[in-house]
Amino acid sequence: MGSAGAGKSRRMPREVRERQMMDAAVATFGQRGYRAASMDEIAELAGVSKPLVYLYLNSKEELFTACIRREADALLAAVRAGVVERGIAPDQQLWAGLTAFFAHTAEHPDAWSVLYRQARTHGERFADEVAGMREELVSFVTGLLREAARATPTSAEPADLGDRDVVGVAQALVGAAEALAGWANETPDVTAREAASTLMNFAWTGLGGLMDGERWSAGNSAVVRR
CATH class of the missing domain: 1.10.10.60 (Homeodomain-like)
Incomplete structure (x- = not known):
């Protein structure tokens, strides 16, 4: 018995x-x-x-694919859960999302290695799975940036922040976050808040100028207002 x-x-x-x-x-x-x-x-x-x-x-291939899908879903859920409070300032929404992103990748380094390093270098099928996750991240960030553009007051003429600008900035921001997460996971004592602060300091100031109608001009190597 x-x-x-x-x-x-x-x-x-x-x-x-x-x-x-x-x-x-x-x-x-x-x-x-x-x-x-x-x-x-x-x-x-x-x-x-x-x-x-x-x-x-x-099979090993199906197991790896299942791992990619599970960890991609978990990362997306963590970022979305980080931005749950509506009505807060646009920069605070982006800050919350970035902090959630870096916290999750720091807490799950093996999962981030699977998504960021392994899946992208071992075949088109795996790379496509990660590309789908990245598209969802870019779409989410694009939505945050659109809200920020609508909410940002400016004393100048309304900024011509078109759809291509917003999507382009979102792509750049997600790419920077991915690279920074890889660095943070390999550098001792870098916290999620520190990584998020680094990216906010790099991106938000420039994004604020963009929303205020400022553009860098290659012709005169200066920021000009449109």
């Missing part, structure tokens, strides 16, 4: 077992890289047999 009870106690719901395997896979892929990681290592870290990993997730 004792052994039967022990057997029952070891049984886990499928979703719990899958989460264990996915956690182990993210850690292994993030630390070892996609090519070097083996299903044996992942199974051992998860505390299950290799056949069970294959039973749940079919």
